[in-house]
Amino acid sequence: MTQLGVHQVQKNNKTARRPGLVARLWHSIVSSSLYSESGNSGYRGAASTLILHARPVSVPSSVLRYTHTFGLGGMALVLILMLMGTGLLMIFVYEPSPERAYQSVLYMQEQILFGRLIRGIHYWSANLLIAVAVLHMLRVFLTGAYHAPRRSNWLIGLGLLFLILVSGFTGYLLPWDQLSYWAITICTEMLTYVPGVGETLQQVILGGEVIGPATVINFYATHTTVVPMLLVILMIWHFWKIRIVGGVVIPRNSGGDPETEMGYVRFKPDLLVREIAVALILIAFVLVVAIFFQAPLGEPANPGLSPNPAKAPWYFLGFQELLLHFHPLFAVFVIPVLVAIAMVGVAYLRYDADLSGDWFLSAKGRSMAAVAAATAVLVTPLWILMDEFVVGPSGWLPGAEPVISNGLLPFAVMATGVVAFYILLKKFYSASRNETVQALFVLLVVSFTILTVTGVWFRGAGMALGWPWQT
Amino acid sequence: MADIDNSRRKFMSWVAGLLGTVAVFEAGWIAATFLGSRPRRASRAEEPEFQTVGPVERFEPGSVTAFRDGHFYLVRLQDGGFLALHRKCTHLGCTVPWIADEQRFACPCHASAFDIRGEVLNAPAPRPLELFPIRIDNGNVLVDTTNAIRRGAFEPSQVTRV
Numbered sequence A: 001m002t003q004l005g006v007h008q009v010q011k012n013n014k015t016a017r018r019p020g021l022v023a024r025l026w027h028s029i030v031s032s033s034l035y036s037e038s039g040n041s042g043y044r045g046a047a048s049t050l051i052l053h054a055r056p057v058s059v060p061s062s063v064l065r066y067t068h069t070f071g072l073g074g075m076a077l078v079l080i081l082m083l084m085g086t087g088l089l090m091i092f093v094y095e096p097s098p099e100r101a102y103q104s105v106l107y108m109q110e111q112i113l114f115g116r117l118i119r120g121i122h123y124w125s126a127n128l129l130i131a132v133a134v135l136h137m138l139r140v141f142l143t144g145a146y147h148a149p150r151r152s153n154w155l156i157g158l159g160l161l162f163l164i165l166v167s168g169f170t171g172y173l174l175p176w177d178q179l180s181y182w183a184i185t186i187c188t189e190m191l192t193y194v195p196g197v198g199e200t201l202q203q204v205i206l207g208g209e210v211i212g213p214a215t216v217i218n219f220y221a222t223h224t225t226v227v228p229m230l231l232v233i234l235m236i237w238h239f240w241k242i243r244i245v246g247g248v249v250i251p252r253n254s255g256g257d258p259e260t261e262m263g264y265v266r267f268k269p270d271l272l273v274r275e276i277a278v279a280l281i282l283i284a285f286v287l288v289v290a291i292f293f294q295a296p297l298g299e300p301a302n303p304g305l306s307p308n309p310a311k312a313p314w315y316f317l318g319f320q321e322l323l324l325h326f327h328p329l330f331a332v333f334v335i336p337v338l339v340a341i342a343m344v345g346v347a348y349l350r351y352d353a354d355l356s357g358d359w360f361l362s363a364k365g366r367s368m369a370a371v372a373a374a375t376a377v378l379v380t381p382l383w384i385l386m387d388e389f390v391v392g393p394s395g396w397l398p399g400a401e402p403v404i405s406n407g408l409l410p411f412a413v414m415a416t417g418v419v420a421f422y423i424l425l426k427k428f429y430s431a432s433r434n435e436t437v438q439a440l441f442v443l444l445v446v447s448f449t450i451l452t453v454t455g456v457w458f459r460g461a462g463m464a465l466g467w468p469w470q471t
Numbered sequence B: 001m002a003d004i005d006n007s008r009r010k011f012m013s014w015v016a017g018l019l020g021t022v023a024v025f026e027a028g029w030i031a032a033t034f035l036g037s038r039p040r041r042a043s044r045a046e047e048p049e050f051q052t053v054g055p056v057e058r059f060e061p062g063s064v065t066a067f068r069d070g071h072f073y074l075v076r077l078q079d080g081g082f083l084a085l086h087r088k089c090t091h092l093g094c095t096v097p098w099i100a101d102e103q104r105f106a107c108p109c110h111a112s113a114f115d116i117r118g119e120v121l122n123a124p125a126p127r128p129l130e131l132f133p134i135r136i137d138n139g140n141v142l143v144d145t146t147n148a149i150r151r152g153a154f155e156p157s158q159v160t161r162v
Helices: A003-011 A021-029 A042-047 A072-091 A101-111 A115-142 A151-173 A178-191 A198-206 A213-244 A267-292 A314-325 A328-345 A363-391 A402-429 A433-457 B002-036
Strands: A058-060 A264-266 B050-055 B063-067 B072-076 B082-086 B104-106 B120-122 B134-137 B140-144
Touching: A058 A267, A072 A115, A072 A213, A072 A267, A101 A115, A115 A151, A115 A267, A115 A433, A151 A178, A151 A213, A151 A314, A151 A328, A178 A198, A178 A314, A178 A328, A198 A213, A264 A267, A314 A328, A314 A363, A314 A433, A328 A402, A363 A402, A363 A433, A402 A433, B072 B140, B082 B134
Parallel strands: none
Antiparallel strands: A058 A264, B050 B140, B063 B072, B072 B082, B134 B140
């Protein structure tokens, strides 16, 4: 019997032979063995409880190494929980209407105890979550953990990433300052370039022709109810899928003795303390950042005055940068749709071998990824500079329709370059499809990162190129 | 006998599936209707609503006057013709200010620029600024701001003359 149980028994004489009701309820939720001196009470102890049955009883010792996963999935979970906690509090203060939204945020910051801190935690957790979720996706991809049986979980993960982006996007409007108003204007206006349904889609999202009361209600309901509900459902599904395939992907050969490499350690305490350590460090980090760097709140939204420059949220600035180089049809429709298809399709390609488990799959995969990353670092800035200073905004074929000169033509050049890169790399390294697809993925990810960095730091007034310290 | 049972069972489960599908669509339709008919939804007016913005003489030839509430600029060209330009950039919807010194509308968001007639001087804007219909009545300028008109290029017929 546990100490908590004993305590209950002493308090309640009528049930002297059994633990009290509270204790029994408590133990049915949290493993009683958590509190026992002797440690684990075995499989039954862990499996019969609500929280710990979501986790394995034992895990391979080789997955414990921090650099295998960097704890990114767990970090995403911790951030989502922090977002839900702080978000829940802010629901009680925020007023979703154009007249009241900004005032209520200001009121929360100035009049409510810890208001600034709660909003700061929410703000920094949200921004960090997007980075962590993307890094988690990269980790899964670069360790080849998207093949069967983890394939369906790759798709669920993409769904989660999408929800996180929707959440960030809908949350962006709610403070109703200049930054939010114009970022959402730009982003929803991007949708009008989707052929056929674009304008309808924009009007459904805005609840009318322009951003107004209906938009705030739509975004508020989506942000505080729809997305969190779906997130919880998909997260449970995500974790359950991890559990039934036996945890995270296992390193193939870490160069050690197979006997010890294949050794298993108990989830509790070996993995659990590591997870708790990561969670606590992360929480401490977010708290410190939130205390020292306040969440920004600019001037109240003014539909008559666009700030200069007007930028989308940072995680969409890669797309906004694309818009400067491609006709909108390609920047907001063709390229994103192709990327989405590639993200899903990459799990369904036929591969030469199962190379999952190790970072970058193999030594060859590692060197190919390095070549791809270096290519992207060289070519993307060159492309941006050339488009800015040599070709100019009139396009690649002056006189032709913009959709050709500024859309199809540069897109065709880019696509040819990517395909040529794929074929050359595969030939040169005589590599497997796994490794070449991975190199291509790295090429695109690094390119998009450079576009995002350019959009965030190297675009000043009028979206002109400039150094960060000048803009 | 077994065959009859089987076909009956198949039929019943087919009916159940059909009813279930219908129910899902009904619920979806009710939800969509509910959300779609909210009163906050800004709707376009069916009838044009011309509103007086001022007497003709108030606007000098070659001048651009901003009307904040109506979301437009009233332009009087050098030849005396009027244009009402929507202030929304045709690229991504930013509000374009009139830069009198440079005689152009310059979008702060992506450096699109438009001349006094609303024609594109600088990409990435794909189309000229949108127009609102103008009428001139008893020496007054009237503008209908309910419906913006898209156009591919500037044409003299778009100008309203006194």
